[in-house]
Amino acid sequence: MADDTVNKQKTILVTGATGYIGGRLIPHLLKSGYRVRVMSRNVRHLQGRSWQNKVDVVEADVLRPDTLATALEGVDIAYYLIHSISARANFAQRDAQAANNFGNAAKQASVDQIIYLGGLGQERDGLSDHLASRQEVGAILKQHVPNTTEFRAAMVIGAGSLSFEMMRYLTQRLPIMLCPSWLYTRTQPIAVRDVLSYLVAAAATPASKGEIIEIGGQDILTYRDMMARFARLRGLRRYMIPMPVLAPHFSGLWVHLTTPISYDIAQPLINSLSNEMVVTDNKAHRIFTGISPLSTEEALLRALDELDAQEVETTWTDSMAATWVTDEPYTFIEERGMFIEARNRTVKATPEKIFSTFSAIGGQQGWLYLDWLWRARGYMDRFVGGPGYRFGRRNPASLRVGDVLDFWRVEAIDPNRMLLLRAEMRLPGRGWLRFAIEPHKDGTSTLTQTAYYAPKGLFGFIYWYALFIAHKFIFDGMINQLVSLSESEEQEPASTQPSRRLYLAGVSASLTVALAIIAAAIINRRDNT
Structure with a gap:
């Protein structure tokens, strides 16, 4: 970690502050001594946050490029934590346009580094539209600011995380589950604590600039195995019956009916879970030697503690x-x-x-x-x-x-x-x-x-x-x-x-x-x- 005196000389912009990762990242950056500026489309949505009076707040929208210059003025490092997920056909186009607007404005403002959180997955495996869009956004940002650090992660385990909450609702509410083939896809989930550690460390680690860094927890397992572990930790007996079909449409409807997650979000999310998301190199370990990711069980226990x-x-x-x-x-x-x-x-x-x-x-x-x-x-x-x-x-x-x-x-x-x-x-x-x-x-x-x-x-x-x-x-x-x-x-x-x-x-x-x-x-x- 860089010295606080050095950090206080740096201004960091956080986008997506009302989102799951952005809202949790800001207190860590403040604790590290950075001057933090928060960007939101509507600053009223920041009311009630514990850090609201400790940051500079600016109203801007990545889809309105004329609003971005003020937000990025004097910024050294920008966290780009904006993405959408939808079954609608134009979501990827909107995400690409937003990234292009932000990247261009960051270049004009001479921002030294953009730090972005995307998704794991290999292009050769035929990525889902959602994962392909996440990786396209990283490439667009790097075109404008070559020092872009792109982290790629699978499921983030933490109370409130979309993927984790979907798994939790299904496991808690369904004593008997028909398991389509996507539940047997391998994945390498990561605790939200570790994601935040990597994001904060990147701002003080020059070796991360311009790199694509795959991050994951200690374990590689299937979603079915993860649900079984969750059920055991919750003290639930669950019966899981395999189905030899992918069934993303049926699964999306079932998630829509049994959880608060709508079909419009569930269906593309399930399509993404059909892609294997496993770390393929040890770059994260080589660059960030001080971070030791948690095991899946430790991450689940921490998430359950937060829900206590x-x-x-x-x-x-x-x-x-x-x-x-x-x-x-x-x-x-x-x-x-x-x-x-x-x-x-x-x-x-x-x-x-x-x-x-x-x-x-x-x-x-x-x-x-x-x-x-x-x-x-x-x-x-x-x-x-x-x-x-x-x-x-x-x-x-x-x-x-x-x-x-x-x-x-x-x-x-x-x-x-x-x-x-x-x-x-x-x-x-x-x-x-x-x-x-x-x-x-x-x-x-x-x-x-x-x-x-x-x-x-x-x-x-x-x-x-x-x-x-x-x-x-x-x-x-x-x-x-x-x-x-x-x-x-x-x-x-x-x-x-x-x-x-x-x-x-x-x-x-x-x-x-x-x-x-x-x-x-x-x-x-x-x-x-």
Whole structure:
């Protein structure tokens, strides 16, 4: 690593800052002492990033060449981390045009080095359109700036990586998988930690300039083997049945139906996975002697650690800040394998009053709305071996981390701002309930009630949607009661008499919950044997 004094004299431009690699690269560059400039088509998309106030921000678009001169002025090194993936015929043409615009502007600005991350694969093997486009972009950049360093990698293993997330969703949701022939293609995946190490090191390694450098982890294996390892680490029993066909169209549709990844993205991605992506030389080892890539299992464990429940308080709040419209009364998204259902209400009360209201729920006060349904859920949980509804809390007026709250446990608490509860009832997955307060200058506050659920396996996915309507009744009623109680002088929740129609809906929800819990217990017992 170059001396920080030398690094501070260099200005680095990062494109693709809102993308998976770009967003993670920036903190590493800042830590290494570089002056970092971030380019985005819309600077509002950078809101909520931890590094936002530590970088220079410029708005520019690679498809609008007249905007690039300002972005590249005075830049020594530029990271080009822009690419698209689509089943549409013109995506490669757009990528080539973008690279040509950027390369030409970088040349005019006398940029010394471009660092680019492309894809592994040998041209003689007949590359997919996506991989061919990735390699074409590298060639175009080098035509303009000969000192372009082009890294070529296979699947990047890390929470949030497109290929990794597709593998994870399929493995977690499908107990039985028909495995088309592309799942038996050899690949050499690499941990996101190692990709970032190579990218940062290239800026301080003159020997990397002008080189095409293939990078990969320690292991060469098939995608089927990788899914099997993932299932083992997750404690899942999976049955994989080989199919002697490639079936990219069928696979793309199946991914579209069973994961959040659309067919438009899944189909070209699967076509690329049909190409063998293995490192064919040791140039990376010779140039970057200080980097020792992780094994596949180590990389998977790190990715799973990042998805661990303990990080939900910080990781999910940060990611939501840049993408959610916070004044919407209801928002539902699926991100990183977690369902997130948020409800927002404006409350004419102080943060102290609101906090005291939601921190008093549970125990003798109950859950404010359809409380009998919460109790029924607890009895069902006890029936299948869970902790059940424990009818209590340590103190009726205060909470602390670790407190039991019926079948929840307090995981985090920030007085007058936030309360995070972790579900301890029997579930085919993991769940949390979070209450947060945002005060406003006019004396009102925004109360946000968010349910998080990380499903385990296909049944965990089905379980969530089976209870989707029940959640709407329960959680809508709960937050409305919290608002009413916070704005009133009364210390007890108002009596609610649900209509007959709502009562029947609650009964139906109870039966659905009962069946879901029993099935969850059976499947959980099977997965753990």
